Amino acid sequence: MIEVRFHGRGGQGSVVASRILANAFVRENKFGSAFPMFGFERRGAPVTAYGRFDDEPVLEKTQIYYPDCLIVLDSSQRDSPRVYEGLKPNGILILNSTMGPKDPHENLALVAMADATRIAVEEIGLPAPNTGMLGVFAAATGWIKLASILAGLEDYFDGSRLEGNRRCVQRGFEETKSMRL
Amino acid sequence: MNAHARLLGCGKKGMLNMEGTEFNKTKIKVITGNSAAAHGAMLCRPEVLALYPITPQTEVVEEISGFYASGELDAEVVEVEGENSAMNIITAASAAGARAFTATSSYGLVYMYDALLQAAGYRVPIVMVNVNRETPGITAVSSGQQDMISTRDSGWIQIITSSCQEILDSIIMAYRLAEDFDIQVPVMVNYDGFYLSYLAEKVEVPCRADVDGFLAPLKDQPQRPILKPGEPMGFGTHGILEGYLELRYKHSTALERAKVKFDEIDKAFERHFGRSYGGQIDTYRTADADMVLVASGSLSGTAQKVIDLKRDQGLKIGLIRLRMFRPFPRERLIETLRGKKAIGVIDRSICFGWNSGPIYVELRALSPEIGYIPMMSFIDGIANMDVSVANIERMVRILQSASEGDSYQKVTWIGMEEE
Known part of the structure; x- marks a missing residue:
């Protein structure tokens, strides 16, 4: 099982990103579950979301303590020790930034980045880096096909927003810069 | 249309x-x-x-x-x-x-x-x-x-x-x-x-x-x-x-x-x-189990994973998932729990006046039929407290020690235990 923890802020689309990813795994005949944890819903507040993806049905409905991968949508959390808590050895960081963490966590093996906020502003006119980050995730991990993420977008967006988000995913995928540690 | x-x-x-x-x-x-x-x-x-x-x-x-x-x-x-x-x-x-x-x-x-x-x-x-x-x-x-x-x-x-x-x-x-x-x-x-x-x-x-x-x-x-x-x-x-x-x-x-x-x-x-949930209760690996956890709701899936982990370690433990709370599935619970050595009940709420979980209190009422064995109440998961794998493993440890005859506390508020 792959366990992914999303760190973002209300309004960045972390929750939707976690759902699109679960959707993509199900499209590959696998299983996925995703849920967020926050108190009162409000923009700007820190949001954590959890994604589990497996070949078998996912039974656990508990938070993730030992993630294989971190998706950090909010670059201001890039150096927060809380984000890296429990990260497994050979861990992967998917970061919405052009600049990696100052002092990478000892369990980090791969950092993959793109400026997904800029991509989103250019493509959909909103600073919502969520779908671009999924493109980076697909490029860096190889755990999911880009096509599966693209196919699932229509369940969450329509019209010009759907087209724009397709471009965000595609550009996130193409503009990924990976750094092995 | x-x-x-x-x-x-x-x-x-x-x-x-x-x-x-x-x-x-x-x-x-x-x-x-x-x-x-x-x-x-x-x-x-x-x-x-x-x-x-x-x-x-x-x-x-x-x-x-x-x-x-x-x-x-x-x-x-x-x-x-x-x-x-x-x-x-x-x-x-x-x-x-x-x-x-x-x-x-x-x-x-x-x-x-x-x-x-x-x-x-x-x-x-x-x-x-x-x-x-x-x-x-x-x-x-x-x-x-x-x-x-x-x-x-x-x-x-x-x-x-x-x-x-x-x-x-x-x-x-x-x-x-x-x-x-x-x-x-x-x-x-x-x-x-x-x-x-x-x-x-x-x-x-x-x-x-x-x-x-x-x-x-x-x-x-x-x-x-x-x-x-x-x-x-x-x-x-x-x-x-x-x-x-x-x-x-x-x-x-x-x-x-x-x-x-x-x-x-x-x-x-x-x-x-083509899908079944067991009716009033859903049982998992209970047939040959000595110890049984009773759970309900979303934490049951996590509990099932813990049961598998503990079975791999040789522990004879099973899970009952309560699907019906009213009416209370007395007959099926008695049938499943009779002859067991210890029972742990996980509650996501409090029975005030009993200082324990409400599902636990109801199960205690079945003691004459089940047998007077160690029966423990675990309170966890209230107010978004996460019922983690580690928490359920802790409950199983308490249950195991009670089943082996050690003294035990009837009620454990997970997260409020005295070290």
């Missing part, structure tokens, strides 16, 4: 509909618990719905409104000013013969408390979703079963579900149970707020024809009493003495019948849809 297309329903393209792709020929969707509840309700073709939003249930109202707007749901949807009205409206609609639905949570459930009791007293076969959340007392927008537990003696049937698929399926089963001529009792379908309401996972959404087929046997039953213009009739109006006593007796015995009926409906559901 013509009426026929709307009847078939399955050909529409909704926001979460993945039709047109290979994998969606089986109508697989990735949806939240709330969305699964809305789908389940819509598929049962309720005729009157009264809805008021509350966190973490709001998405149910939004999705049902979407189904109504798109024409997928052909019903009277009443936007009310509060939950008390919601319950009164669907009670009246049901008394007049309509299939009715509402959904609520926490403050909403207690705000309709008098109407909730009345619906049960009227024996109207309505179905309500309750998304479990902490109740007023300490203001908390967080998980916990205290809301459902606080209405346990209302005379409703209470079902607890633990996955998005089970939410959808249980609403369909709930109508079969509530409207059964031998039952005629309202049913509350519960699921954990936050841990299930917002959790998205794979759900197989049955098509309308299949759900219609499953509910069709209700049409072959005798007509239940309903209000009609020009035919005056009383609902819950026998105010004193024998009349009241008789209605209470009939109501209570209907709940007793609901237990076996629910098992039968589960079997019928399996024949129809």
Whole structure:
């Protein structure tokens, strides 16, 4: 099982990103579950979301303590020790930034980045880096096909927003810069 | 859209509909618990719905409104000013013969408390979703079963579900149970707020024809009493003495019948849809187990993983997932638990006055039949406290040491233990 923890802020689309990813795994005949944890819903507040993806049905409905991968949508959390808590050895960081963490966590093996906020502003006119980050995730991990993420977008967006988000995913995928540690 | 297309329903393209792709020929969707509840309700073709939003249930109202707007749901949807009205409206609609639905949570459930009791007293076969959340007392927008537990003696049937698929399926089963001529009792379908309401996972959404087929046997039953213009009739109006006593007796015995009926409906559901949940209780590796954990709701899946881990380490342990809380599945619990060496009960709420979990207290009442063995209460998961694998492993350690004859504490508040 792959366990992914999303760190973002209300309004960045972390929750939707976690759902699109679960959707993509199900499209590959696998299983996925995703849920967020926050108190009162409000923009700007820190949001954590959890994604589990497996070949078998996912039974656990508990938070993730030992993630294989971190998706950090909010670059201001890039150096927060809380984000890296429990990260497994050979861990992967998917970061919405052009600049990696100052002092990478000892369990980090791969950092993959793109400026997904800029991509989103250019493509959909909103600073919502969520779908671009999924493109980076697909490029860096190889755990999911880009096509599966693209196919699932229509369940969450329509019209010009759907087209724009397709471009965000595609550009996130193409503009990924990976750094092995 | 013509009426026929709307009847078939399955050909529409909704926001979460993945039709047109290979994998969606089986109508697989990735949806939240709330969305699964809305789908389940819509598929049962309720005729009157009264809805008021509350966190973490709001998405149910939004999705049902979407189904109504798109024409997928052909019903009277009443936007009310509060939950008390919601319950009164669907009670009246049901008394007049309509299939009715509402959904609520926490403050909403207690705000309709008098109407909730009345619906049960009227024996109207309505179905309500309750998304479990902490109740007023300490203001908390967080998980916990205290809301459902606080209405346990209302005379409703209470079902607890633990996955998005089970939410959808249980609403369909709930109508079969509530409207059964031998039952005629309202049913509350519960699921954990936050841990299930917002959790998205794979759900197989049955098509309308299949759900219609499953509910069709209700049409072959005798007509239940309903209000009609020009035919005056009383609902819950026998105010004193024998009349009241008789209605209470009939109501209570209907709940007793609901237990076996629910098992039968589960079997019928399996024949129809290929999915089964065990009826009143779902058992996992209990047959040869010495120790048994009793759990309910979303934490059951996590508990099942822990059971597998402990089995791999040679521990003879199993799990009972309580699916029905009212009526309480006494017979099946006794049958499963007789001869065991230790029992641990995980509660996501508190039984004040017993300083333990309410499900635990109810199980203790079965001691004469089960045997006087170590029985422990674990309180965890209230107010969004995470019921982690590590927490459940800790419960199993306590259970194991008690089963080996060590002294033990009857009640453990996980997270409040003295080191």
